[in-house]
Amino acid sequence: MSFLELKDLRVHFPTDDGLVKSVDGLSFSLERGRTLGIVGESGSGKSVTSLGILGLHKGGRAKISGEIWLDGEELVSASAEHVRTLRGKKMAMIFQDPLSAMHPYYTVGAQIIEAYRIHNKVTKAVARKHAVDMLGRVGIPQPERRVDSYPHEFSGGMRQRAMIAMALSCDPELLIADEPTTALDVTVQAQILDLMRDLQQEFDSALIIITHDLGVVAELSDDILVMYGGKCIEYGTAEDIFERPEHPYTWGLLGSMPRLDRDRGDRLIPIKGTPPSLINIPSGCAFHPRCVYEDRTAGAARTDVPELLETEGGHLVRCHLPVEERRAIWENEIKPNLESV
Amino acid sequence: MTAPLDVSGSDATAAPDAVVEGSPAKAIQGRSLGQIAWLRLKRDKVALVGAGVVIFLILVAVFAPWIVSLIGHPPNDFNQDLISSETLAPKDGTGISGEHLFGVEPVNGRDIFSRVVYGARISLLIAFLATLLSVAIGTVLGVVAGYFGGWVDSVISKTMDVFLAFPILVFAIALAGVVPDDAFGLSGDALRVSLLVFIIGFFNWPYIGRIMRGQTLSLREREFVDAARSLGARGPYIIFREMLPNLVAPMLVYATLLIPTNILFEAALSFLGVGVRPPTATWGGMISEAVRFYSIPHFMFFPGMAIFITVLAFNLFGDGLRDALDPRAR
Amino acid sequence: MSAPEPLLSVQGLEKHFPVTKGLFKRQVGAVRAVDGLDFDVVKGETLGLVGESGCGKTTTGRLITRLLEPTGGKIVFEGTDISHMSQGGLRPLRRDMQMIFQDPYSSLNPRHTVGAIVGAPFRIQGVKTEHGTKKAVQDILELVGLNPEHYNRYPHEFSGGQRQRIGIARTLALKPKLIIADEPVSALDVSIQAQVVNLLEDIQNELDLTYVVIAHDLSVVRHISDRVAVMYLGKIVEIADSKSLYTSPMHPYTNALLSAVPIPDVRRRTERTRIRLQGDVPSPLNPPPACRFHTRCWKAQDICKQVEPPLSELATGHQVACHFPENARATQDTHPQDVVSQDAVPAEPGPAAD
Amino acid sequence: GGGGTPATSQSGSAAPDGGGAKPEFNAALTQVFNPSDKKGGILKFANAGDWDSLDPADTYYGYSWDFVRLYGRSLVMFKPAPGKDSSQLIPDLAESLGEPSDDAKTWTYKIREGVKFEDGTPITSKDVKYGVLRSLDKEVFPDGYTYFNDTLDLPKGYKGPYKSKGVNTDSAIETPDDRTIVFHLKQAYSGFDYFAQLPATIPVPEAKDTGAKYQEHIISSGPYKFDKNEIGKGFNLVRNENWDPATDPNRKALPDGYEVTVNVNADDIDNRLLSGDLHVDIAGTGAQPATLGRVLTDPTLKAGTDNPTITRLWYTSVNGNVAPLDNIDCRKAVQYAADKVAYQTAYGGEFSGGQIATSLLPPGIPGHKDINPYPSGSDGHGDPAKAKEHLTACGQPNGFETNIAYRAERPKEKAAAEALQQALGKVGIKLTLKPFPQADYFALYAGKPGYAKDNKLGLVVNGWGADWPDGYGFLQQIVDSRVIRDTGGSSNVSVRIPDVNKLLDQASLETDTAKREEIWGQIDQMVMDNAFVLPGLWAKSLLIRGKGVTNVYYSDAFGMYDYLNMGLE
Amino acid sequence: MVTYIIRRLVWAVAMLAIVSMITFGIFFLVPRLAGATSESLAARYVGRTAGVEEVKIAAERLGFNDPLIVQYGRFAKGIFVGAEYDYGPASEYCPAPCLGYSFISQLPVWPDLVNRLPVTFSLALGAAVIWLIAGVATGVLSALRRGSVFDRAAMTVALAGVSLPIFFTGIVSLVVFSYGRPFAVTAPGGTYTPFVSNPALWAYGMILPWITLAFLYAAGYARLTRSGMLETMNEDYIRTARAKGLKERVVVTKHGLRGALTPIVTIFGLDVGLLMGGAVLTESTFSLPGLGKYAIDAITNQDLPKVIGVTLLTAFFVVLANLVVDLLYAVVDPRVRLA
Numbered sequence A: 001m002s003f004l005e006l007k008d009l010r011v012h013f014p015t016d017d018g019l020v021k022s023v024d025g026l027s028f029s030l031e032r033g034r035t036l037g038i039v040g041e042s043g044s045g046k047s048v049t050s051l052g053i054l055g056l057h058k059g060g061r062a063k064i065s066g067e068i069w070l071d072g073e074e075l076v077s078a079s080a081e082h083v084r085t086l087r088g089k090k091m092a093m094i095f096q097d098p099l100s101a102m103h104p105y106y107t108v109g110a111q112i113i114e115a116y117r118i119h120n121k122v123t124k125a126v127a128r129k130h131a132v133d134m135l136g137r138v139g140i141p142q143p144e145r146r147v148d149s150y151p152h153e154f155s156g157g158m159r160q161r162a163m164i165a166m167a168l169s170c171d172p173e174l175l176i177a178d179e180p181t182t183a184l185d186v187t188v189q190a191q192i193l194d195l196m197r198d199l200q201q202e203f204d205s206a207l208i209i210i211t212h213d214l215g216v217v218a219e220l221s222d223d224i225l226v227m228y229g230g231k232c233i234e235y236g237t238a239e240d241i242f243e244r245p246e247h248p249y250t251w252g253l254l255g256s257m258p259r260l261d262r263d264r265g266d267r268l269i270p271i272k273g274t275p276p277s278l279i280n281i282p283s284g285c286a287f288h289p290r291c292v293y294e295d296r297t298a299g300a301a302r303t304d305v306p307e308l309l310e311t312e313g314g315h316l317v318r319c320h321l322p323v324e325e326r327r328a329i330w331e332n333e334i335k336p337n338l339e340s341v
Numbered sequence B: 001m002t003a004p005l006d007v008s009g010s011d012a013t014a015a016p017d018a019v020v021e022g023s024p025a026k027a028i029q030g031r032s033l034g035q036i037a038w039l040r041l042k043r044d045k046v047a048l049v050g051a052g053v054v055i056f057l058i059l060v061a062v063f064a065p066w067i068v069s070l071i072g073h074p075p076n077d078f079n080q081d082l083i084s085s086e087t088l089a090p091k092d093g094t095g096i097s098g099e100h101l102f103g104v105e106p107v108n109g110r111d112i113f114s115r116v117v118y119g120a121r122i123s124l125l126i127a128f129l130a131t132l133l134s135v136a137i138g139t140v141l142g143v144v145a146g147y148f149g150g151w152v153d154s155v156i157s158k159t160m161d162v163f164l165a166f167p168i169l170v171f172a173i174a175l176a177g178v179v180p181d182d183a184f185g186l187s188g189d190a191l192r193v194s195l196l197v198f199i200i201g202f203f204n205w206p207y208i209g210r211i212m213r214g215q216t217l218s219l220r221e222r223e224f225v226d227a228a229r230s231l232g233a234r235g236p237y238i239i240f241r242e243m244l245p246n247l248v249a250p251m252l253v254y255a256t257l258l259i260p261t262n263i264l265f266e267a268a269l270s271f272l273g274v275g276v277r278p279p280t281a282t283w284g285g286m287i288s289e290a291v292r293f294y295s296i297p298h299f300m301f302f303p304g305m306a307i308f309i310t311v312l313a314f315n316l317f318g319d320g321l322r323d324a325l326d327p328r329a330r
Numbered sequence C: 001m002s003a004p005e006p007l008l009s010v011q012g013l014e015k016h017f018p019v020t021k022g023l024f025k026r027q028v029g030a031v032r033a034v035d036g037l038d039f040d041v042v043k044g045e046t047l048g049l050v051g052e053s054g055c056g057k058t059t060t061g062r063l064i065t066r067l068l069e070p071t072g073g074k075i076v077f078e079g080t081d082i083s084h085m086s087q088g089g090l091r092p093l094r095r096d097m098q099m100i101f102q103d104p105y106s107s108l109n110p111r112h113t114v115g116a117i118v119g120a121p122f123r124i125q126g127v128k129t130e131h132g133t134k135k136a137v138q139d140i141l142e143l144v145g146l147n148p149e150h151y152n153r154y155p156h157e158f159s160g161g162q163r164q165r166i167g168i169a170r171t172l173a174l175k176p177k178l179i180i181a182d183e184p185v186s187a188l189d190v191s192i193q194a195q196v197v198n199l200l201e202d203i204q205n206e207l208d209l210t211y212v213v214i215a216h217d218l219s220v221v222r223h224i225s226d227r228v229a230v231m232y233l234g235k236i237v238e239i240a241d242s243k244s245l246y247t248s249p250m251h252p253y254t255n256a257l258l259s260a261v262p263i264p265d266v267r268r269r270t271e272r273t274r275i276r277l278q279g280d281v282p283s284p285l286n287p288p289p290a291c292r293f294h295t296r297c298w299k300a301q302d303i304c305k306q307v308e309p310p311l312s313e314l315a316t317g318h319q320v321a322c323h324f325p326e327n328a329r330a331t332q333d334t335h336p337q338d339v340v341s342q343d344a345v346p347a348e349p350g351p352a353a354d
Numbered sequence D: 001g002g003g004g005t006p007a008t009s010q011s012g013s014a015a016p017d018g019g020g021a022k023p024e025f026n027a028a029l030t031q032v033f034n035p036s037d038k039k040g041g042i043l044k045f046a047n048a049g050d051w052d053s054l055d056p057a058d059t060y061y062g063y064s065w066d067f068v069r070l071y072g073r074s075l076v077m078f079k080p081a082p083g084k085d086s087s088q089l090i091p092d093l094a095e096s097l098g099e100p101s102d103d104a105k106t107w108t109y110k111i112r113e114g115v116k117f118e119d120g121t122p123i124t125s126k127d128v129k130y131g132v133l134r135s136l137d138k139e140v141f142p143d144g145y146t147y148f149n150d151t152l153d154l155p156k157g158y159k160g161p162y163k164s165k166g167v168n169t170d171s172a173i174e175t176p177d178d179r180t181i182v183f184h185l186k187q188a189y190s191g192f193d194y195f196a197q198l199p200a201t202i203p204v205p206e207a208k209d210t211g212a213k214y215q216e217h218i219i220s221s222g223p224y225k226f227d228k229n230e231i232g233k234g235f236n237l238v239r240n241e242n243w244d245p246a247t248d249p250n251r252k253a254l255p256d257g258y259e260v261t262v263n264v265n266a267d268d269i270d271n272r273l274l275s276g277d278l279h280v281d282i283a284g285t286g287a288q289p290a291t292l293g294r295v296l297t298d299p300t301l302k303a304g305t306d307n308p309t310i311t312r313l314w315y316t317s318v319n320g321n322v323a324p325l326d327n328i329d330c331r332k333a334v335q336y337a338a339d340k341v342a343y344q345t346a347y348g349g350e351f352s353g354g355q356i357a358t359s360l361l362p363p364g365i366p367g368h369k370d371i372n373p374y375p376s377g378s379d380g381h382g383d384p385a386k387a388k389e390h391l392t393a394c395g396q397p398n399g400f401e402t403n404i405a406y407r408a409e410r411p412k413e414k415a416a417a418e419a420l421q422q423a424l425g426k427v428g429i430k431l432t433l434k435p436f437p438q439a440d441y442f443a444l445y446a447g448k449p450g451y452a453k454d455n456k457l458g459l460v461v462n463g464w465g466a467d468w469p470d471g472y473g474f475l476q477q478i479v480d481s482r483v484i485r486d487t488g489g490s491s492n493v494s495v496r497i498p499d500v501n502k503l504l505d506q507a508s509l510e511t512d513t514a515k516r517e518e519i520w521g522q523i524d525q526m527v528m529d530n531a532f533v534l535p536g537l538w539a540k541s542l543l544i545r546g547k548g549v550t551n552v553y554y555s556d557a558f559g560m561y562d563y564l565n566m567g568l569e
Numbered sequence E: 001m002v003t004y005i006i007r008r009l010v011w012a013v014a015m016l017a018i019v020s021m022i023t024f025g026i027f028f029l030v031p032r033l034a035g036a037t038s039e040s041l042a043a044r045y046v047g048r049t050a051g052v053e054e055v056k057i058a059a060e061r062l063g064f065n066d067p068l069i070v071q072y073g074r075f076a077k078g079i080f081v082g083a084e085y086d087y088g089p090a091s092e093y094c095p096a097p098c099l100g101y102s103f104i105s106q107l108p109v110w111p112d113l114v115n116r117l118p119v120t121f122s123l124a125l126g127a128a129v130i131w132l133i134a135g136v137a138t139g140v141l142s143a144l145r146r147g148s149v150f151d152r153a154a155m156t157v158a159l160a161g162v163s164l165p166i167f168f169t170g171i172v173s174l175v176v177f178s179y180g181r182p183f184a185v186t187a188p189g190g191t192y193t194p195f196v197s198n199p200a201l202w203a204y205g206m207i208l209p210w211i212t213l214a215f216l217y218a219a220g221y222a223r224l225t226r227s228g229m230l231e232t233m234n235e236d237y238i239r240t241a242r243a244k245g246l247k248e249r250v251v252v253t254k255h256g257l258r259g260a261l262t263p264i265v266t267i268f269g270l271d272v273g274l275l276m277g278g279a280v281l282t283e284s285t286f287s288l289p290g291l292g293k294y295a296i297d298a299i300t301n302q303d304l305p306k307v308i309g310v311t312l313l314t315a316f317f318v319v320l321a322n323l324v325v326d327l328l329y330a331v332v333d334p335r336v337r338l339a
């Protein structure tokens, strides 16, 4: 069994307006030392998935089913208390907005020390030294001094580094980064991505990076999972997704992206419409109302939920279109448009 | 060049349907935020009960003379035949009967029911008018401070600070006490009511003012205000057309929540004997009289409950309104 | 081509926000948000303005539309100096100059219907249309790809992309000549972003518009701009036509910026070597002297700390403010990343001054 | 102040000397309840309000005059005995009652030998004189009475020892030696001993006088002295070691001390009295209405109470200065229209309110005659028909509008005003209620003729207790029109009848008691005939005897329990 | 930070000056507007027997004929350097801080206030402790068990609490626990025993007023805490704390409550400050001889110097509380420190 394995994970929220099926039957697995990128539009269930793995929905209103296996342990059925002891130590998380994700009233050091001392019975002084170490490791200059700063005294990039230091303080084996760079400037984003790559190699942990920026995914990921409406619609290695994508939604994402290596005048190829409401997920293939090829499925897309099927070498796609047709469309209609000048 | 996917012309028209899919009919007339708040409010049973009671109380206050002429006795009429001359208590303990629904007062035997009913008039009238005054002053100054900023804001904000530093109750009692019975061309209940409205309203405006200032400040940061300015809109247009509609909701909520405070304030002043002059019935005044007859509990009970229920109803309604207008607060 | 009369000309534009302290609002310093900008915008073109957060892009946009009063410099629109014109005097000019805002949620008044929002320019400017305002508004809604029947709907009933379309419709109402767009797509999802970008391009062609597009996303800017200006700490460090800027950037900062952008291309990721800038943008409250980039620049020499490099034209239409520009005679056909990997990259990340 | 001879309703057989009364209703009215000579203990007193002043020169409350005797000795005092006996004057600091000259214009007292202040200095006649003189300064002591100002033959323009320092006042008071003091009056006054019992004759050592501040450090001449005195909170009295029982036949001085708390919630006082936490409600005005119901319905509790009639009249002044009340028929209409039973109820009904009054003089004052010039219908609820008649005679057949003033802090007066408003409303006389602060009621509002007239205060709710149980003490301040000052402050708000003034002068010259008492009756009749006063009720109060208190008895002179000789079991 | 404190101090002093001016102005101006003259103002200080002349002299002596500004100046001067008050026979020196001199009780106001202060302090602080603990605890529990029976019950009680007039609850509690016989504990209301003389009696006498006052405030604080907690528990940093593996209890107290506490501390400071100037209704309901009762009595007796004195003292406490809260804020919230 893999280090991390999700089987048919479902996270549903009952609300006044109806049941929000934020994650609806998600399965994937991840090995130590590998990086999984999860991409998808806003509201596709990326954050809910990651919080689900950490067990942070427990005790809330969420209804969770399915299985999450982490290093041979099942977490969905495990007690909240047990999952808590794993958090921080076995698995850790980096959040998108480091300013709001850090407590404004405690120093950065105190927050790292706290994280460290939950799982390590050490004195404050030792923990503090460790915190200074960690800050240094993530590239914060003068860590002995900065350890006593408050989050608001840090710049955006430094905050995110501190956040990473906090997440890594207990050597977690699984690190989930939920949009770690979205709030940052490009130059800083590049620094952070480098840092994460280096650290992952150093710690040899499993890394899940969640983003809607395909560029970021391409930089870091070994495998990529594309989510739409709470489901995985395509999964494969980075090469699979960027070189041989098979799902129309993935094509749409690639087509929508303005690229630095493409010039003015090249028209973008957007996906029509807007992402679905998770309360009223469209029948059949959730993507069908926005899909240009929906008419080629003889109505199946409207009624039947397509299966997530392996096409080759671990490349999974959830689409009614026949494999050959998909490949043909990619090669002939889409790819030429994406190629630059 | 045109790619098969390049359908920007047509995609957009299809899009809205996806958005409104959840709503029942494809109504052309959109639902305003007010309507949405109303829908939300309709689901809040507790708030509706509060609203019901509030409306009921307003009707009671408005039709007090009519109600009293149907059931009960004039509020200031004595019924001393019901009073024991020894203990001064009603002969049968309370005097409650079909004639006197809430019984009669000790000593003079006035009908408690009609006094409570008439008390609603004073209470609600003062609370409403005072709230109106606070909201008017508070909104104008709050918006002016928030919109113009700079020294105008400084002056108004500091004024609010100063007002908030006053021991309002002491001040109100003292003021209500030093003003003689005929002043400013008014006399009797009219003078007392205006005086109380003025005092209560005037000392409460900074609360509304602060809220309005904050709201205005945050609205001013919203880009639609810049949008209007970049279209060449003038100050009044921005204040009245752009900001004010967004201020109505908080104004309404805080006004609704200020009313019960003002009812309590008025009751306190009447209780301390500086409210409307007797024999005009006020709830606070009745309680302060009833204190001397605490061994005759129904005398204190009915006006006490009247205050309680009224304030509670306004609070329930206000809370519900706030939740409905500001879903974040839920 | 003879240089056409610019539609908009910005000369030495400055905006300093005073920082006050104490009961008496003593001024103790100034945020030099914009500190001497010079550029022209020619009719029909799109100028992109890029830079990192806090470098003064938004301030520039708001200065041009005179939502802010400039501290210094000149803004000339269609030959009229509007830098210190009264709001009253500006009113008629506002028809010709419109702004698209970044946040589709805060830029539409939630209490107004779509009709009222898009009709506002007519009302504010007192413009009468042939078939009435409603017809005009519905025409514009159609133009930006919205259903005219949505006239009576409220903004909260629309998605982000649609809201942005409503915002765009509002700017188009009076058929302006110049549109300033401040991060028009940065709040939107990729798929929606593309719709809006395409829309902006379409209406530009259709209505013969001139754009100043502000963005921090270099890819978006590259996609829609004819010319691009790169800002750093309130100053323009490089301005050139899109192609030459992206293919042969001259300013080290531009270079670094370009190399930092992740490319969604797995094949290239291993080939690329990048320039990694250290640290963050310094505070505009206390900008470094002379060349503002010298604290993070790997090429910085003493002169950079003492003499401010002027913005000078080193190639046709390519101005740069640097003492040690790169690619000064670069060929046009090399790929930007290749260029970077070939000569600009130090083995170590730049020895930025700390 | 106040008191009176026992009223008809409560005359009982006096118990044999020394025999205690059984614990029953009215047990302490005419005899000593729980007599004892046991010493020791601390008596706890509480006051719902606060003293006007503890200074003998500045106090004008009956309870204060009752209490002041614990720390001050005046020349003469009322006899500490139950009921009617208490009206008798006996010498206190003086060896005997005053010796009048033949024309009753000069009164001489001799001070006892061996009396000392708390600091051990002997008390001389100069100290008594000084005490009286200082009380004349009404700017420093605004609360007090003006009997000495009005009657002593003072040098012209004399303003008391503070302002008229060094002025020779021998024309008014002479002190030929340290023990003798002689008072010279402007006019003959046969009842001067009543003046001599006033607290103003309590000696004050000039050296220790601090004017208005003296009340903080009073030098005791009685059996107790001040220990701790916090104005507004309370004070303690402890034994005065320099008080010699041999010089004082009247005081038992049983407890070791007194603890007095002021500004206590009135209902709380009643409850604590009933529970035994507290011994005396010092104000002596009776139980609160809430307690009333409780006490009267519970036989055991009722047995612990007394219900005397006191020499106090609750009434309403009818102000002839305000049209149309300048017309006697309009005034009479008011008299007839008034609902006397409601008036009585407003003050607490039969037991704690009092008995319906038909004229001014309470039954306990000598000279009282049973007259009822304006019968209030058959049931006491007023006679609207008669009232209408008089309204027509007055030219206001449909009634008229006027205002009624009352003291805002007094709920009973408010109730009375409301009762009148109700009753008069039935004949078309529309009253508007005008509450005024008690503190300024007479000084600024109702008692200030100009204000009252301008503000149409046609009716003024009022009340008066005799300063001492005698016609002069009861009537003079409320019927003599010469006490009315333009600057306000007098209790007489409405009675301006020259013939009444004449009768008063006549009475004070009259040395024959019977004739004098006859005159009081005439005055009463005359005021009633002119309808300037609407009598409400002659007050009664329901007093609660403290638990475990010895020597409890009702004093007619003070209209409450006598505090002088109480002790603890 | 130092400049910040100085700035706040300067403003606090300025505010007191303004408040005193307004108070003084209103109490001396409003009666005049309503028709009072120097003489009628003086009349209440000279007793019942004074003649026209005496009143005139008194008005002159009391300075009622001077322009308002002069009168205020005298008053303000008294606060700093003390004042000489001529009350007739002699004059009394009223040492600084002289908050006026009552010509009715012939006493300077300040010692009176100082005298009453312990009562008000006892009441306010005792009640504050109770309500803070009860209110915050209830609010936190309610927020954590949102929607539970406990939550609903607590919030119902809290809503009732803020909807009941305090004089009514006070009287009812007096009747039930003190006056009335059903639960007679004999009068713990209305008796103030100084703490130093007998702490047990002190507490015993204060129990009912404390509880009555605390009930009202606790209700408000419970509501406030609950909504504050609900808001902070939705903050990102709470999620971070959980992601670290912290125990829920620690998450709630150390992270959640800490974040929610700031506004509560602010309001708490202001409430206590206002109460220090006298809980008018509670004190008069329970006849506690504190500042509030003092104010009421002064108003009843139209003793303006006392009214002004107590108003100013209250304002002083509010301003002080404001100041303390602001400074505390800077301590509690590191983000403010830079300001």
Ligand SMILES: Nc1ncnc2c1ncn2[C@@H]1O[C@H](COP(=O)(O)OP(=O)(O)OP(=O)(O)O)[C@@H](O)[C@H]1O
Pocket: A013, A015, A020, A021, A022, A040, A041, A042, A043, A044, A045, A046, A047, A048, A049, A212, A278
């Ligand atoms: N506690 C909750 N209760 C109800 N609905 C929820 C809750 N948490 C998340 N959702 C819903 O679940 C859906 C998925 O949310 P999620 O945060 O996972 O999206 P995401 O993919 O991370 O999007 P983004 O890119 O904007 O972060 C959203 O529609 C959201 O509204």
Ligand SMILES: Nc1ncnc2c1ncn2[C@@H]1O[C@H](COP(=O)(O)OP(=O)(O)OP(=O)(O)O)[C@@H](O)[C@H]1O
Pocket: C017, C018, C031, C032, C033, C051, C052, C053, C054, C055, C056, C057, C058, C059, C060, C216, C284
């Ligand atoms: N009203 C203001 N008062 C003071 N400083 C301001 C004001 N507006 C902007 N600034 C400062 O001016 C600088 C430039 O701000 P501006 O908003 O123009 O940056 P930007 O390039 O648009 O950044 P972003 O990409 O984050 O939108 C920033 O440091 C900002 O803090």
Ligand SMILES: [Mg+2]
Pocket: A046, A047, A048, A178
């Ligand atoms: Mg997310």
Ligand SMILES: [Mg+2]
Pocket: C057, C058, C059
């Ligand atoms: Mg910006």
Ligand code: NI
Pocket: A265, A266, A267, B001, B002, B003
């Ligand atoms: Ni094309």
